[in-house]
Amino acid sequence: xxxxxxxxxxxxxxxxxxxxxxxxxxxxxxxxxxxxxxxxxxxxxxxxxxxxxxxxxxxxxxxxxxxxxxxxxxxxxxxxxxxxxxxxxxxxxxxxxxxxxxxxxxxxxxxxxxxxxxxxxxxxxxxxxxxxxxxxxxxxxxxxxxxxxxxxxxxxxxxxxxxxxxxxxxxxxxxxxxxxxxxxxxxxxxxxxxxxxxxxxxxxxxxxxxxxxxxxxxxxxxxxxxxxxxxxxxxxxxxxxxxxxxxxxxxxxxxxxxxxxxxxxxxxxxx
Amino acid sequence: xxxxxxxxxxxxxxxxxxxxxxxxxxxxxxxxxxxxxxxxxxxxxxxxxxxxxxxxxxxxxxxxxxxxxxxxxxxxxxxxxxxxxxxxxxxxxxxxxxxxxxxxxxxxxxxxxxxxxxxxxxxxxxxxxxxxxxxxxxxxxxxxxxxxxxxxxxxxxxxxxxxxxxxxxxxxxxxxxxxxxxxxxxxxxxxxxxxxxxxxxxxxxxxxxxxxxxxxxxxxxxxxxxxxxxxxxxxxxxxxxxxxxxxxxxxxxxxxxxxxxxxxxxxxxxxxxxxxxxxxxxxxxxxxxxxxxxxxxxxxxxxxxxxxxxxxx
Numbered sequence: 001x002x003x004x005x006x007x008x009x010x011x012x013x014x015x016x017x018x019x020x021x022x023x024x025x026x027x028x029x030x031x032x033x034x035x036x037x038x039x040x041x042x043x044x045x046x047x048x049x050x051x052x053x054x055x056x057x058x059x060x061x062x063x064x065x066x067x068x069x070x071x072x073x074x075x076x077x078x079x080x081x082x083x084x085x086x087x088x089x090x091x092x093x094x095x096x097x098x099x100x101x102x103x104x105x106x107x108x109x110x111x112x113x114x115x116x117x118x119x120x121x122x123x124x125x126x127x128x129x130x131x132x133x134x135x136x137x138x139x140x141x142x143x144x145x146x147x148x149x150x151x152x153x154x155x156x157x158x159x160x161x162x163x164x165x166x167x168x169x170x171x172x173x174x175x176x177x178x179x180x181x182x183x184x185x186x187x188x189x190x191x192x193x194x195x196x197x198x199x200x201x202x203x204x205x206x207x208x209x210x211x212x213x214x215x216x217x218x219x220x221x222x223x224x225x226x227x228x229x230x231x232x233x234x235x236x237x238x239x240x241x242x243x244x245x246x247x248x249x250x251x252x253x254x255x256x257x258x259x260x261x262x263x264x265x266x267x268x269x270x271x
Numbered sequence: 272x273x274x275x276x277x278x279x280x281x282x283x284x285x286x287x288x289x290x291x292x293x294x295x296x297x298x299x300x301x302x303x304x305x306x307x308x309x310x311x312x313x314x315x316x317x318x319x320x321x322x323x324x325x326x327x328x329x330x331x332x333x334x335x336x337x338x339x340x341x342x343x344x345x346x347x348x349x350x351x352x353x354x355x356x357x358x359x360x361x362x363x364x365x366x367x368x369x370x371x372x373x374x375x376x377x378x379x380x381x382x383x384x385x386x387x388x389x390x391x392x393x394x395x396x397x398x399x400x401x402x403x404x405x406x407x408x409x410x411x412x413x414x415x416x417x418x419x420x421x422x423x424x425x426x427x428x429x430x431x432x433x434x435x436x437x438x439x440x441x442x443x444x445x446x447x448x449x450x451x452x453x454x455x456x457x458x459x460x461x462x463x464x465x466x467x468x469x470x471x472x473x474x475x476x477x478x479x480x481x482x483x484x485x486x487x488x489x490x491x492x493x494x495x496x497x498x499x500x501x502x503x504x505x506x507x508x509x510x511x512x513x514x515x516x517x518x519x520x521x522x523x524x525x526x527x528x529x530x531x532x533x534x535x536x537x538x539x540x541x542x543x544x545x546x547x548x549x550x551x552x553x554x555x556x557x558x559x560x561x562x563x564x565x566x567x568x569x570x571x572x573x574x575x576x577x578x579x580x581x582x583x584x
Binding site for chain 1: 288294574
C-alpha cells in the first residue's frame, strides 16, 4: 500500500430506510401518507466509512446486512435519508451489468450501448467492443441478435461488458467471476488490476477463496451497521463467527452465502 | 495483489472534485447528451413488427385505417365532406397530429414503469426515459407524413407551397413541449398508482374529440361564438394549434382561398396566424407551464420512484 491513502468515497453518518412497498405484489397501492413505520426496512443506520484509491475493500456480511444498499448509495441510484455520500470520480463496475441490453440489437450494438450507459466515454466504448466479445469467446457472433443467446451467455456478456468498464471507483455487487475456469482466471486478473492501477475497488463477497486476490481490507456489515473494519483475514474470521451464530438460530441447511463455498481450503490460506 | 506490491495512487489534486453521486443533472443532462437520447430513441420500437408477414407496412395501416373510417363515416355518411373542401386532406392532417399526441402520451406514461430494471442499475437522469419516448414517436410519424404528403400532392399541393411550414413546425414543437411535460407527470404518477395509464387512456378518448380532428373548428365558433371564452379555451389546446399549423402547410394550398375554402363558413380561419392572438398565446403558456411542472415533478420524485415497487437491493 502506498503510505498516503487518497480518499475517493466518503460516507458520513448515512441512514437509509426503505418504506414498506406502496405497490405490494398483490394488494392495492395505498395513497395515504404512510404513518405506520413498523414495516419499514432500515437498511443502514449511521454508517461512516471511507474507501481509498489503490485499495481493494471487501464488504462482508449476511444477506440484508445493508451491503448492497451501501453500494447503490455510492452509485447514486439511491439518495441517503440522512448523512452524506461523497465520491470523487466516475462510479461503475459489476453493479449495473446488463443495463440497456435490448434483445433486438446485435451483440456489438448491445455491448457498445451498455458500456455508454455504464458511463464509458463513447470512443472507448466503441473501441472495447471487440475486446469484450473476444473475452467471452463471442468474437465471431458480433452481428447476431442478443435474443439468439441463451440466458447463461447473455449473463456472461453482460458481466464482461461491466467488467471492462474503467471507472475511478469500481464496485461489484454481483458474482465476482462467472463461466468456466479460464474465464474466471482472466476475470479475476482484470479485477485485481483495479487496485494496483490506483483505482478504488469495493466488492460485496464472502468468498475466502477469491477475496485475498483482490482485497487487503475487509469491512463486515451486520444489520445496517459496520461491525468490523480492518484486515481482510480478521474480517473473514469475524464474518464466519456471525454466520455460525446466524446458522445456530436458523435451520442449518439455509444457504446464506452469495459466492463460492467460503471455508478456506488448503490452497487459499493467506499469503 | 499482495500487500508488498507497489501501488500508484493518484495524488489528491489529480482526482476530480467531490460530488454527491445521486445528483444526475436532471432535465439539463438530457439536453446536454443528445447522443444518449438518440440511443434510447433507437432502442424503442426497433423491430416492432418482427415476425409479421407485412413487417413495416403495418406502420402505415393504423393511420390509413383511422383515416378511412373518419372519411367514410364523418365525411360521406354525415356529409361533412360537402362542407369542407378537400375533406380527406383536412382530416388526415388532423389525424397525424392526434396520432402523435395519443401515442406519445400512452407510451410515455408507461415508460418509467417499463424501465425499472434500468433505473435500478444506473443513476442516469430519469427524464431521459419519458422524453426519449416522445422523440421516438416523432420518428414514428414518418409513415403518416408520407401518406399525408401523398394525398396532398394528389389534390393539388406542390413542393413550392412552403409558406405554411413554419406554422406546422412551430405547432408540432409546441405540442412536443406540451406532451413532454404531460408524460413527465403521468409517468411518475404511474409509478405510484398503476391506474394512471388507464385513466390516461380515458382522457385521450375525450381529447381526441376536443380538437378539430374530424370536424371543422367553426362548428364550435358557430355554436359558442368566435370570441367566447369557450371558443378561446378550445383554441388554447396545443393539440388544436398543431392541427391548424399542419393544415396551413398541407391543406390550405389545396383549396381556393378563403372564405371559399368553406362554402358555408367564412369563419374558418386559415392557419394559426389567422386565429385570435389570445388563445394562441394561452396555448404557448399552457405548454410551457406543463413542461415546467413536469420538470419539477420529476425532480421531486425521481429518487423515490424505486421505493414504491417491491424491490429493495
